[in-house]
Amino acid sequence: MNQADMSDRNPFEYAPAPESRAIVDIKSSYGLFINGEWVEAGQSFKTVSPSTEEVLAEVSDAGEAEVGAAVKAARRAYVRTWSKLAGRDRAKYLYRIARIVAERSREFAVLESLDNGKPIRESRDVDLPLVSAWFFYYAGWADKLEYARADPRALGVAAQIIPWNFPLLMLAWKIAPALAAGNTVVLKPAETTPLTALLFAEVCQQADLPPGVVNIITGAGQTGRALVEHPDVDKIAFTGSTDVGRSIAKAVAGTDKRVTLELGGKAANIVFDDAPVDQAVEGIVNGIFFNQGHVCCAGSRLLVQENVAEEVLARLKRRMGTLRVGDPLDKNTDIGAINSAEQLDRITQLAAVGDAEGAQRWSPPCELPDRGFWFAPTLFTGVTQAHRIAREEIFGPVLSVLTFRTPTEAVEKANNTPYGLSAGVWTDKGSRILWVADQLRAGVVWANTFNKFDPGSPFGGYKESGYGREGGKHGLEAYLR
Numbered sequence: 062m063n064q065a066d067m068s069d070r071n072p073f074e075y076a077p078a079p080e081s082r083a084i085v086d087i088k089s090s091y092g093l094f095i096n097g098e099w100v101e102a103g104q105s106f107k108t109v110s111p112s113t114e115e116v117l118a119e120v121s122d123a124g125e126a127e128v129g130a131a132v133k134a135a136r137r138a139y140v141r142t143w144s145k146l147a148g149r150d151r152a153k154y155l156y157r158i159a160r161i162v163a164e165r166s167r168e169f170a171v172l173e174s175l176d177n178g179k180p181i182r183e184s185r186d187v188d189l190p191l192v193s194a195w196f197f198y199y200a201g202w203a204d205k206l207e208y209a210r211a212d213p214r215a216l217g218v219a220a221q222i223i224p225w226n227f228p229l230l231m232l233a234w235k236i237a238p239a240l241a242a243g244n245t246v247v248l249k250p251a252e253t254t255p256l257t258a259l260l261f262a263e264v265c266q267q268a269d270l271p272p273g274v275v276n277i278i279t280g281a282g283q284t285g286r287a288l289v290e291h292p293d294v295d296k297i298a299f300t301g302s303t304d305v306g307r308s309i310a311k312a313v314a315g316t317d318k319r320v321t322l323e324l325g326g327k328a329a330n331i332v333f334d335d336a337p338v339d340q341a342v343e344g345i346v347n348g349i350f351f352n353q354g355h356v357c358c359a360g361s362r363l364l365v366q367e368n369v370a371e372e373v374l375a376r377l378k379r380r381m382g383t384l385r386v387g388d389p390l391d392k393n394t395d396i397g398a399i400n401s402a403e404q405l406d407r408i409t410q411l412a413a414v415g416d417a418e419g420a421q422r423w424s425p426p427c428e429l430p431d432r433g434f435w436f437a438p439t440l441f442t443g444v445t446q447a448h449r450i451a452r453e454e455i456f457g458p459v460l461s462v463l464t465f466r467t468p469t470e471a472v473e474k475a476n477n478t479p480y481g482l483s484a485g486v487w488t489d490k491g492s493r494i495l496w497v498a499d500q501l502r503a504g505v506v507w508a509n510t511f512n513k514f515d516p517g518s519p520f521g522g523y524k525e526s527g528y529g530r531e532g533g534k535h536g537l538e539a540y541l542r
């Protein structure tokens with residue numbers, strides 16, 4: 062074995078440490094949660110565990126009639142109960158939800174990892190703590206709305222459509238501010254990850270939330286479209302692809318529905334030659350391999366200063382060699398399963414474009430399980446700005462590496478994208494951080510860290526990354542008149 066093979070190898074042997082799935086009781090089939098009750102739809106679909114392809118449950122597929130029933134229930138609840146409650150009383154429900162989610166967090170984390178494929182280490186230590194933090198944070202706002210804006214009034218019924226990459230966390234980002242501001246909601250989770258939203262419906266019952274304040278309807282794109290087009294919806298909050306976001310913007314043009322769109326990204330993670338290299342490498346790994354790279358703000362373009370590129374790449378490769386890919390329920394796992402066969406196809410195809418365009422692909426040696434959907438952590442060097450892998454969102458564990466010589470060139474390259482969601486900058490100099498952050502057209506800029514979230518901090522994009530902000534006081538504005 063030569064030197065290169067040695068350094069590529071994962072030096073750490075380890076015994077599996079699987080989290081038990083016994084804590085969660087998955088039903089064989091689920092109805093829709095409308096007006097505080099479970100309602101069967103005529104049709105259904107299956108949700109699978111992407112790490113094994115095992116069918117987890119049969120889930121109702123809401124058609125136009127069910128979408129209509131959910132919107133009607135939300136309207137009735139808005140008029141009769143929710144809009145009549147004082148802010149401090151809405152807050153009590155939100156605090157209750159926050160506490161119950163925290164108490165049941167292990168159950169939620171296991172279910173999320175099963176349905177989505179993400180490592181339990183992340184669902185347990187990132188998603189779930191943030192979910193309850195989001196509810197606690199907005200519970201605190203419910204009786205203080207006049208500090209967010211003068212004469213605050215709710216919009217009414219909010220239609221909320223979320224993707225599969227952070228199923229429960231995106232639910233929390235949507236539902237917590239909407240309820241705090243006095244709206245009622247109809248939420249549609251993604252087709253491939255409906256289960257934690259359905260478990261959340263149980264939490265609403267447990268918290269004694271008045272019927273109809275939260276309605277959860279499962280289904281595919283058609284269900285989402287019916288919800289967007291429903292005439293009695295006041296507000297649409299969407300997170301997902303730029304294409305669907307664009308179609309939603311068109312569908313509501315000329316109506317008085319409010320819209321916020323949180324779309325894709327192609328973030329630059331910029332490493333200057335004075336950056337602490339080991340911390341930067343951790344930040345690069347966290348930026349692109351966290352959640353299998355299924356992250357809209359993922360640091361999918363590494364911009365590294367030319368004079369340190371060799372050293373940074375060598376250390377990055379060594380670090381990538383230690384990443385453990387496999388069973389999402391194993392507490393050792395760093396990279397879990399790709400969420401669906403369709404997403405795996407997209408990643409595979411775009412990576413093949415990278416090969417065809419002449420970039421050099423590298424992955425550490427790693428054994429992928431036989432069943433399920435997997436993609437090894439991957440690095441492309443020799444990437445130019447014209448390459449599709451440098452321009453399009455891959456939404457998988459694939460990093461494109463470009464180099465730069467001067468801060469000005471770094472900023473130009475970082476901004477050379479149709480997206481503008483996030484960016485990272487790694488340098489020892491505070492003045493440079495401020496200068497770079499000021500020049501970047503990105504909604505969030507992380508300095509010497511990456512992928513950090515807090516309910517008090519607004520998140521959202523420029524350009525094709527969408528409009529509107531979630532989180533913080535700004536996140537309330539989207540739900541107030």
Ligand code: NAP
Nearest residue numbers: 223224250251252281282285286301302305324325357456
């Ligand atoms: P998507 O198709 O935009 O899906 C997002 C949500 O919208 C899902 O609940 C989806 O339902 C629903 N939907 C689909 N078509 C709709 C329509 N015409 N009207 C209303 N709702 C509709 O995104 P995706 O398929 O999950 O992923 C595709 C790409 O989107 C990814 O490769 C990535 O580039 C991007 N993405 C971005 C984010 C982000 O956080 N910004 C998150 C996920 C994906 P179904 O899931 O049931 O189809």
Ligand code: MG
Nearest residue numbers: 108109176253
């Ligand atoms: Mg699933």
